[in-house]
Amino acid sequence: MSTNRGQGQNAVNVVNKRVIGYLDDDVFTTLSELNAAIDERVREINHDIRRADDTTRWERFDAEERELLAPLPDAGFEDVQWKELKAARNYHVTVDTQRYSVPFGLAGKLLRVRLTSSQVTVFDGHESICEHPRLTGRKGQYSTLPEHVPPQYRNIDGLWSRRWFTDRARSVGPATVTVIEQILDAQVIEAQGYLACQNILDGLGKNNRERLEAACQDLLNRRAHPTYSTLKRLMAAIDSDAKKPRPVVPAASTRKRVSTVVFRDTMHDVYVRDASHYARDEEGK
Template sequence: MADYKVIMTLAIAGHSYDEIVAAAGCSRREVAAVKKTIAAYGFTAGQVSSMTPAEIAGLFPDGRKRVSEGYAQPDFGPVLAAMKANRHFTIQQAWGKYLASETGGGKKYGYSQYCALFAEHARVKDVVATLRHEPGRAMLVDWAGDTLEVVDAVTGEVTRLYLFVAVLPYSGAVFCRGFTDMKSPAWIAAHVAAFEFFGGVPQLVVPDNPTTATHRQQQGEAARVVNARYQQLADHYSTGIVPARVRKPRDKAAVESAVQVVNKRVIGYLAEEVWTVVDDLNAAIADRISEINETIRRADGSTRWERFAAEEAHLLQPLPDEGFDTVEWKQLKVGRNYHVSCDSQHYSVPYTYAGQLLRVRVTSTTVTVFDGDQVLCQHLRRQGRKGQYSTDVTHAPEQHQNIDGLWSRQWFLDRARGFGPATGKVIEQILDRHAIEAQAYLDCQNILETLGKRNKQRLEAACQVLLNNGHDAGSYSTIKRIMATIDSDTKRQKPPTPAAVTRKPVSGAGTAVHVRSAAHYQLGGQGAGA
């Protein structure tokens, strides 16, 4: 309903129709009615300001009230209570019960009018207290519901990236970073990153109730306690953990709002692109968060970061001298490829330790390998796709070093020389024979992998035969035929086998075999009776 007192005040002040409509949120018809009334009674600004609501209502009676008297008025109190107690209860169910009721008499409202009346009732009756957030007091955290994807450039495997969101509700400053899972190490690392992003620690951290944050001490017990590792984080940063109450979304309304912002302005912008590296995607997320915090202006004209820097940053507790990190110790065996495997990722150690058991310290960012108390090496911890290798070239034996990389000329030549000099020379000739060198890589791969995988000596012998015969370069088929003629024991070509003879062997020494001529078998021939 229009506020006629405001409209009258603006009209007497001489404002135009458009200005009054914009300021009072009314229609032009209501402005016209007010102007007629002022002209008829000659009201002044002082008279209008002293009028009571009843006097205003008398001047502008609501015709809708007379109409509504002919309708059965719904009772929205029980409806509002039912919707709070049962999240599956709908307004349509309430309208159905209203139509079926016999009380009240009169006509029944249609569905659209029933919804409008209920919305007005809820606006007036379902009021809640506004949370007043103190600067620097709390940080609300949660996982965003939606995810982004990282596609491995080699295998095509898709990895989901889960977005951790933290917000300071007073200033609205937002932090977001992606992780490949939502397990406890990622949960802890996300908090550490958030504290470093804000440059300080709030008095409270308010999470939801995921298993990485809280648990029940006994099954069926309603009370929850903070997980031991999460509590260690809180102790290290001198902050408190106060999980939101179950089924009380208003306890964490600020982070729910921040999640919606992230869904729209981070995921909505980045989901259409193809990402192959987790770090690259996190860098893009950081750029989007920077825009949210520093560029977008809110209703009061300020940005989130301006308010954070001016009123909140100095109230955060300082970061401790040493950051908090999860530490896990493992005893791992070094493989024949002088790498240890940890959480499906592989890290190199000096090749002389192949086959030995070593102690490995694993944190969220590093993997450190020990021989007793001596540090052998340290690697940045691999994240994302399983099966990645972190290799220090100095750990490899001399014959494995100075390799340019997979599918390169040097890579094929180094592998071929491992079979022998003849194989190396043939592979080099094959590479030189092609105008586009990369077109020779498949032939080289087939020769080394298929023909030489279990027959290294035979492949070397076949390549030597090829060179001895003066061929500039062979092919997979040529080398395969030569290998078929090489005896697997002597690694030499088989001796030539003479062709079969038609002469029958002699049965005894000095005894000849008499063979009759064809004429002997002709009818009437001289030798027919012999």
């Protein structure tokens, strides 16, 4: 350690004397002129100045160090981030709102994920399981490798499936079943629609089955594209309509009704008038 420190300090001294000190009195008008002068001084230090053993720095490098160097990597250095993430029941891990598949047998397992700006690598312990190009842009995108998808028509315990969601939707209503099926049918890989179905049934419909069924029926009537956001807006509209204030009904009047009816007593041939008749007479005076 001390030898390396001494060699480093000696190299700094050489640069101070042979580069900085040498060029101290010179004036440069452009950066390229300064760089050219520095390159010349560095060439002199490495190729012309001989050490105590009568070798130059370049000769020592060429004889002892060149063969030990490895080639530079094809890609530049990237910052690396590590996370521990649990694979969901749709056998995907979620990284910054984007979803990446893992082999379906790892669903429910805690995995290590290595992140760079361009790559997502998933590890089970120290073993690399799979790699995905890192997704950017729109939230909620999927990167699903075909070999990670479980065989069709096979009942696999612990995983989400079409039947899992349609059975739950059936307890809400027929319109909800149709919407769930439309969401699943719209996916290139069916599992990419599982999380949306889960959010609809467990999020929107957990305590609002009637409103969810009504919103699904409204969506089907409109022939709209079925999404979680669309159903959420329709349910909010249904809720707002239910809470609208009822029309105001005027209160009953407490004022006495004015009657102009004339009563006739036929037995005694007497005409009886109400108070309004005399009120008019008073006004005419």
